[in-house]
Structure formats: structure tokens, C-alpha cells
Amino acid sequence: MRKYKHLRVYIEAERLSLDVAEVCNRLPRRRNGMVLDQAVAAANSVPANIAEGSKRETNRDYHVFLGYSSGSLAELDVHLVQLRTSYPAAKEFPKFLVRRAQVEQLLNGLITTVCRRMLTEPERYRKDQ
Numbered sequence: 001m002r003k004y005k006h007l008r009v010y011i012e013a014e015r016l017s018l019d020v021a022e023v024c025n026r027l028p029r030r031r032n033g034m035v036l037d038q039a040v041a042a043a044n045s046v047p048a049n050i051a052e053g054s055k056r057e058t059n060r061d062y063h064v065f066l067g068y069s070s071g072s073l074a075e076l077d078v079h080l081v082q083l084r085t086s087y088p089a090a091k092e093f094p095k096f097l098v099r100r101a102q103v104e105q106l107l108n109g110l111i112t113t114v115c116r117r118m119l120t121e122p123e124r125y126r127k128d129q
Contacts, residue, residue, distance in 0.1 A: 009106035039079035045072035
């Protein structure tokens with residue numbers, strides 16, 4: 001089984017998730033409370049799907065969950081742009097956009113690695129790895 005907790009992409013995604021939650025929970029909910037919740041949920045989905053996918057039996061299944069993480073990053077991007085305009089005093093949102101892009105770059109690297117494995121290795125259960 002893969003050890004996802006040691007992957008740099010997981011570590012960075014988890015940090016981003018915790019930071020987004022901390023900032024969103026501090027902001028007033030009278031405006032855009034639903035968007036705050038959606039941003040936190042999207043940010044939480046990124047490391048969660050990396051972790052869940054790493055425990056799947058095949059590289060193909062792992063690849064699917066990494067795709068879910070990628071989709072959650074795209075969703076987070078939309079929410080962060082919305083929140084940046086709604087809460088201009090919250091200086092963290094532009095920084096989060098930069099960090100989100102860094103996580104995306106790391107995630108794309110992991111997706112490429114898993115794709116290569118799918119092409120070069122016969123599909124097998126990963127219990128023996």
C-alpha cells in the first residue's frame with residue numbers, strides 16, 4: 001500500500017486545506033456563507049481524495065481519485081476568486097490562489113507518474129508493492 005502521508009502533494013494540500021478552513025471560519029458569514037462552506041469543502045476534498053485513492057487496489061482506481069482531487073482544486077479556485085472580491089480585507093485569498101497552483105503542479109506530477117505506471121506495468125493488485 002502507498003504511504004500517502006509522506007507525499008509532498010498530500011502534505012501541501014493538507015496545509016492549504018487547514019489554512020483555508022481557518023481563514024473562512026474567521027470571516028463573517030452574513031455575506032457568502034455558502035461560498036465559505038463550499039471553499040472549505042473543496043479544499044478538504046483534495047487531500048482526502050489523495051488519501052483514499054492511495055488505498056485503492058489498482059493504479060487505475062488511484063488515478064480516478066487523483067482526478068477527483070484535481071476537480072476539487074478547480075472548484076477551490078473558483079471559490080477563492082469569489083471570496084477575494086467579497087472580502088477584500090482578507091489578504092490570504094490571493095496567497096491561497098498561488099498555493100493552490102503549487103498543489104496543482106505537484107498533483108499533476110503524481111497523476112503523470114501514475115499514468116506511466118498504468119502504461120508500463122501490467123494491472124495488478126497493489127498489495128504486493
